[in-house]
Amino acid sequence: MPKDKPKKLEELIIENRLLHEIIDSVSEGVYAAHKDGTILIYNRAFERLEATNRQNMLGKKDTDVYSLPLENLQRMAVLQSKKPLLEQYMTYHLHTGRKVDIGYNCYPFFVNGELTAVYSINRDIPSINDLLTKVVNCFDQNKSKNRPNGTIFSLHDIVGVSPLIKQAIKQARKIAPTASTVMIYGETGTGKELFAQGIHNASSYSSHPFIAVNCAAIPETLMESLLMGTVKGAFSGAIDTPGLFEQAENGTLFLDEVNSLSVPLQAKLLRLLQDKSVRRLGAKTERKVNCRIISATNQSLYEMASKSLFREDLLYRLTPVILHIAPLRERPEDIPVLAKEFISRFNEQLNLNITKISSDLLELLSLYEWPGNVRELEHVIESAMSIVENTATEVILEDLPSFLAKRMLSNLSSTKSNNTSAAEIPPGKMLAEYLRQCETDLLQNMLKLTNGNVSDSAKQLGISRQDLHYRLRKLGIKSTTYKIECTK
Numbered sequence: 001m002p003k004d005k006p007k008k009l010e011e012l013i014i015e016n017r018l019l020h021e022i023i024d025s026v027s028e029g030v031y032a033a034h035k036d037g038t039i040l041i042y043n044r045a046f047e048r049l050e051a052t053n054r055q056n057m058l059g060k061k062d063t064d065v066y067s068l069p070l071e072n073l074q075r076m077a078v079l080q081s082k083k084p085l086l087e088q089y090m091t092y093h094l095h096t097g098r099k100v101d102i103g104y105n106c107y108p109f110f111v112n113g114e115l116t117a118v119y120s121i122n123r124d125i126p127s128i129n130d131l132l133t134k135v136v137n138c139f140d141q142n143k144s145k146n147r148p149n150g151t152i153f154s155l156h157d158i159v160g161v162s163p164l165i166k167q168a169i170k171q172a173r174k175i176a177p178t179a180s181t182v183m184i185y186g187e188t189g190t191g192k193e194l195f196a197q198g199i200h201n202a203s204s205y206s207s208h209p210f211i212a213v214n215c216a217a218i219p220e221t222l223m224e225s226l227l228m229g230t231v232k233g234a235f236s237g238a239i240d241t242p243g244l245f246e247q248a249e250n251g252t253l254f255l256d257e258v259n260s261l262s263v264p265l266q267a268k269l270l271r272l273l274q275d276k277s278v279r280r281l282g283a284k285t286e287r288k289v290n291c292r293i294i295s296a297t298n299q300s301l302y303e304m305a306s307k308s309l310f311r312e313d314l315l316y317r318l319t320p321v322i323l324h325i326a327p328l329r330e331r332p333e334d335i336p337v338l339a340k341e342f343i344s345r346f347n348e349q350l351n352l353n354i355t356k357i358s359s360d361l362l363e364l365l366s367l368y369e370w371p372g373n374v375r376e377l378e379h380v381i382e383s384a385m386s387i388v389e390n391t392a393t394e395v396i397l398e399d400l401p402s403f404l405a406k407r408m409l410s411n412l413s414s415t416k417s418n419n420t421s422a423a424e425i426p427p428g429k430m431l432a433e434y435l436r437q438c439e440t441d442l443l444q445n446m447l448k449l450t451n452g453n454v455s456d457s458a459k460q461l462g463i464s465r466q467d468l469h470y471r472l473r474k475l476g477i478k479s480t481t482y483k484i485e486c487t488k
C-alpha cells in the first residue's frame with residue numbers, strides 16, 4: 001500500500017485549530033495533562049464547570065492548581081493502572097476555594113507504547129443529581145397506577161385470540177408462581193411490560209412492589225445510582241436513597257430494554273445478581289436484596305453476545321425462562337379484538353360511544369404490517385377516535401388522519417402488492433374491495449408459484465403459516481386447488 005503523504009505544516013495547523021474548536025464546542029469538560037502533570041487541554045465547558053479561566057490552568061502543573069492528595073489526581077490513578085477509569089465521581093477544591101463535584105471518564109494516551117498523557121471527559125454532578133431526583137420522582141408518579149403494588153395489568157387483561165398469544169399467556173401463567181428469573185423477548189410494543197406486570201400479579205410477589213426501569217431511557221451515569229441507591233455524601237447533594245433493587249424488595253424488578261445496558265453496567269448487574277446484595281454508591285457495606293428479576297429485550301441477546309455486546313454470563317443469569325411475544329403481523333387474528341378493546345378504552349377516556357368499526361377500516365388494519373405492533377395499533381385507534389364526531393357510533397376509514405392512512409397504505413402497497421402505490425388506487429373503487437382483490441391476487445399467484453405449498457408460500461411472503469392460513473380462510477382461497485391444477 002502506498003504510504004500517506006506527510007501532511008504539510010499548514011495542513012497540520014488547520015487540523016489542530018479545527019480539533020480545538022470541536023473540543024471547545026462540546027458540553028462536557030475536556031481536560032488533558034502530560035504524564036508530568038502539565039495541563040495541555042482545558043476546554044470552555046471545563047472553564048464553566050470549575051468557574052475559572054483556562055489561562056490560569058494551561059501550562060501549569062496539576063499539583064499547583066488542585067488541592068488534592070497526589071494519589072487522588074485523575075492523572076496518578078490512570079498512570080498507575082494504565083487503564084481507563086470509567087464512571088467515576090469526585091469532589092475536590094480548587095485553590096480558589098471553589099468546591100467542584102464531577103462525574104468523569106479518564107483515559108490513558110499512549111505514544112509508541114509509552115503512556116504519555118491522560119485525558120478526561122467531565123460532567124457536572126449537581127446537574128446529574130438533579131436529573132436523578134427528577135427520574136426518581138417520575139418513577140414515583142408512575143406508581144400512582146391502579147394497584148397499590150404499582151401495576152395496572154393482570155394476565156386477564158391481555159387481549160388476543162390467536163394461538164400464539166394464547167400460548168404465551170399459558171406459559172406466563174405457568175411460570176408466574178415460580179421464583180424463576182424471566183426474560184421476555186419481543187419487538188417493541190408487543191406487550192412485554194404488560195406480560196411482566198401480569199406475571200407479577202399472578203405470583204407470590206404480588207403484594208410487594210413492581211418496579212419498572214427502562215434501561216434505554218436512563219443515562220448511563222445515572223443508572224448505577226438509580227439501581228444501587230446512594231448514601232448521604234457520596235457526592236455533593238447526594239442523600240440516602242434506596243436503589244430500585246431495594247425498592248423492589250420481595251417484589252419484582254422489571255428491567256426493560258436490558259439489551260441497552262453498557263458492558264461495564266452489565267458487569268455490575270451480574271455481580272449483584274450473583275451476590276444478591278447491593279452496595280449503595282458511597283456506602284462501605286452491602287445490603288442483601290431479595291426480588292424477582294424480569295427483564296425484557298427487543299434484540300436477540302444471543303446475537304449480541306456473539307458480537308461481545310452482551311456478556312454471556314449475564315445472559316445465562318437472566319434467561320432461565322424465556323417468554324417470546326410474537327409481533328402483531330404474525331397474529332393478525334388479534335387485530336380486530338385489540339381494536340375493539342382500544343375502542344372501549346378510548347370511549348371511556350374521550351367520553352364517546354363508538355360501538356362499531358367500519359369494514360374498510362378493519363380491512364386496512366388487518367392488512368397492515370404493524371412495525372410498532374400493538375402500541376402502534378393503540379395510537380392509530382386513538383388518533384381516529386380523536387377525530388370522530390361526538391355523536392358518532394362507528395369509527396370509519398375517513399376518521400384516520402390522512403398522514404396515517406397514507407403511511408399505512410404505502411406500507412401495504414410496498415409489502416403486499418409491490419406494484420401499486422397509494423396514489424394509484426383506482427378512484428371510486430371501494431378501498432376494502434380493492435385491498436381484498438390485491439391480497440387475493442397476491443396469495444393466488446404465490447400459491448401457483450409454490451404448487452399450493454402453504455409453508456413455502458408463507459416463507460416467500462415473509463409471514464407465518466398460521467397467518468397465511470388465516471388469510472386464505474378469510475378470502476375463501478383453498479390451497480389444495482393449486483396442487484390439483486399443477487399436477488394435472
Ligand SMILES: Nc1ncnc2c1ncn2[C@@H]1O[C@H](COP(=O)(O)OP(=O)(O)OP(=O)(O)O)[C@@H](O)[C@H]1O
Nearest residue numbers: 157158159160187188189190191192193194374375
Ligand atoms: N395483548 C394485549 N392486550 C391489550 N393491550 C395490549 C396488548 N399488548 C400490548 N398492549 C398495549 O400496548 C401498549 C404497549 O405495550 P407494552 O408497553 O407492554 O409493550 P412493550 O413490548 O413493553 O414495549 P417496549 O418494547 O417499547 O417497551 C400498552 O398500552 C399495552 O397496554
